[in-house]
Amino acid sequence: MSTADPVKLKDLPKVAPFVLHPDDRAAIVHEKTLYDYPRAAVIEALKIVQARHGWVCDAAVTAIADVLGVTAADVDGVATFYNLIFRQPVGRHVIKICDSIGCFLTGYEALRAAFEKHLGIRYGGTTPDNRFTLLPVVCLGACDRGPVIMIDDDTHFNVGPDGIVALLERYA
């Protein structure tokens, strides 16, 4: 089984310095009020930042820690625990292919190969035009209609290798 291409740190794109948006700050402060302990709000804070920026950079981790009054280690511990909090930049659209047992039985391997061939990237990779990132995901709960994939928040069922070009065209 091949493994994901590791992203080399030096290859990370140069991005503008992170600034926590005032709306996001307010939203995080609000989340903090909903829990007994500020650490409990970390996951929501990460989702708020990721919704705006697409991923969570180191500076965002520190910023969230400051707003919540917890340590950066606590924030990053949560951020790195969850596979759908992205700690590296991703493309405009994230393709998640289910690699659990049900989809394995219904043609996951061919589907994955087709995506990799069409996009020219492997798991963990992002297309040079920054349009797509390809990732595996665990069971999406639709084993009767496998293979299943998600692109952003959309779930697609019975995806075969032949249909992917048309499917991807829907995501600019």
Added chain:
Amino acid sequence: MATIHVDGKEYEVDGSDNLLHACLSLGLNIPYFCWHPALGSVGACRQCAVKQFKDADDTRGRLVMSCLTSATTGTYISITDPEAVAFRASVDEFLMANHPHDCPVCEEGGHCHLQDMTVMTGHSLRRYHFTKRTHLNQDLGPFINHEMNRCIACYRCDRFYREYAGGTDFGVFGAHDNVYFGRPTPGTLENEFSGNLTEVCPTGVFTDKTHSERYVRKWDMQYAPSVCMHCSLGCNVSPGERYGEIRRIENRYNGTINHYFLCDRGRFGYGYTNRKDRPRVAFIAQDGKLAQASTEDARARLGGLLRGAKHVVGIGSPRASLESNFALRELVGAENFFDGHSDAEHVLVAQAIAILRDGPVASTTLKALESGDAALVLGEDVMQTAPRAALSLRQAARGLGQKLLAQQKLQHWQAGALENLAQDHYNPIFVTATHATRLDPIATETCRAAVEDQARLGLAVAHFIDPAAPAVAGLDAATEARAQRIAECLLAAERPLVVSGTGAGSAEILQAAANVAWALHARGKTVGFFLAFPEANSFGLGLMDARPLGEALDALANGAAEVAIVVENDLFRRAPTARVEAALDKARLVVVDHQDTPTTRHAEVLLPAATVFEGDGTVVNNEGRAQRYFQVFDTAYYHPDIATTESWRWLRRLLSDVRGDGHDASTFDEVSSACAAVLPQFTAITKAAPQAKFRILGLKAARTPHRYSGRTAMRANLSVHEPRASQDADSPLAFSMEGFNGTGTDNTPADQRPGALVSYAWAPGWNSPQAWNKFQDEVGGHLRGGDPGVHLFTANTQASTTYFTHIPAAFVVDNTTPRVVALPQIFGSELLSSRAEPVASRITEAYVAMNGTLAATLSLAEHDSVAVTIAGSVLSLPVRISDALPDGIIGVPDGAPGIPRIATGAQATLKVGAAA
């Protein structure tokens, strides 16, 4: 008590323990990883599985985790059950799947808990032959190496560093089989107890970087029971030596003091003993410079000097042993023996000793601090002056979790539940200081004020607790209310703590702390009273009732005395430079020391003293406990030209030269017994450890493990003929692997090794520091052979409570000439450790700290340079703005380069001039 049945045998155990704890305490072996005696149970690693049966007739049983199962009466378990054995072997195999096969090059090898457990479980053949997961490592600073590939994800590092020690710059990242233990970004681990990771980690993820420089296996080092010299707490340490160099300090278990943990100053501060610039032979001044001389020449010169002198003064030292100070006192006479503290500290030490010795409440122990449930820390920045005590205070604060566990009817060892219940809630701790302290994050309330105002608060607290204690007039309403809150909180506690010390430089603080402790005592409370002292043997030297140093300096300056003998002391750290120079310019100076200091450069004769690792001695810690430290190695074995020996031995030789009695070779026991006989306050010191004639089963105790290798070759550069091993006339320890090396079997037999004679932790099958389990009456308890050390006096319960009645006037803010306070530093304030390279690299740059108001008045911003005049000398210092400092007070880091050493906490006025 409870009766449990293990593999068909019946045992009496403490029913409140878990089975793992109980079985290990019985001497039975169950492998484990994630459990640690000081950290409790989380049941994460599954390594400690045993089979539990319903009753005596049940033969099927079920696997349970022994660390998570209560040792209640009627428990039937089997450790040797084949299914349990196979399960444990498979757990070990899983953990080893990603563990590299790098034992030969791993620095943990030979004292590795993972190695021990792998052998214990019998997993001897790796079947996994695929790619292992690998990680990038981090640079964690000058103390700790990081090698994440070795990690078995037991989480002990995280639980120790974040929960036990309160570190904030460490965490666990990732998930499932790809977790990473480290800092969010590479950098120095900032927690003051980071060094314990090297012992808490069951394998080689965190190892001692200071040891890496000159690495040697545990079994190839020579050890002796030793005592840390870097503060007054007297933590027990186990220094390891090879080829005449100290290579590493490990914790030495003492169930009443440091138990499993040390601070980083104590663990990494040993490098001063290996410095190339140490005097290792005698020196005699020639043409204004010190030149090497033979011991005979030096003694001849000194004999003449001392016989011819009309008046000789001796200046002792709080970093020298009792024996060395006593031998000096013997040589110069009691009336000519002077305290090596600064005059300010002389007063403070005398005050602290009087409070503990003559008052109704004696000192509590470091370990007992942990069971306090409310604390007032008055004026002492313990994290910087006595760091290990801050770790104990943190455990007192965390003790609230135990109450919450009990409310939920959960066992005290349920560490996971404890963290969930306790979250950020702590037992109440009140911290007063002139500046922000590292205890503030767990403090219920902090009070930042000048020492007078802290003392006034303390005295007011005492008055609220016991109205017989004097009241403080003129307090503002807020301070009154605060005093009442603190008093009520301490009274409500089952075991209140009062912690203070000499670090604030104020006798009034000490008196206020005494009043609080005595008031609680008068109200029938069991109070834990704990005072930090300036240095390792400050208490011992203070008990000698020496005259203050200033009188010696005056006598030398005005010609009343002509010769001064200074033992292990740098006088320039004790008094202003001009005053010391005035004295030393006139005096003929003899120095006995192991460091090259500004004082040694004034010497006419310099004798090379042994460090704590090279000689024997007794020191008295802050609770009044006399503890023996033993010579680790014989310097002359490797380097016959080296003349270093204990100061007391030099001084006894000089005494013999002066008397001409030919009694040249004093043993440690002779000097120690003479000290005990002449000074009744030291009667007990001969019982601090067994004397030299003591034997176990006819044997001396071994200093080296039985696997020690290379002895026949280690001196081959000098001669291929191996000499007889060095003989030790001063102790019941042998410079050899030949000697008693056992752990003893139960409480009274002849093969019991006294706790004071355990040089290093090793027991059959247990090479890691977890081997201490085998020396304890119960795991995490006391050493079976007795915790080392002896108290010089017992609690003076008959003493009546005579409160201090002096009420200091409130501090008057004067921002034009603010008061300067020396801010104590864990790295830098103490001389010896700051001469160790890795510690030196952690010493802060000089700065001057002030609050925003004062900075604004002077139009200063952060990092601006300002000319500060302290005691006549002008310093150009960058500004740090810290609003924790009260008005009218500025702080400078004690021991930072370029800062003149004013005795810790001593205070002066100064003028802040225009920016330089």
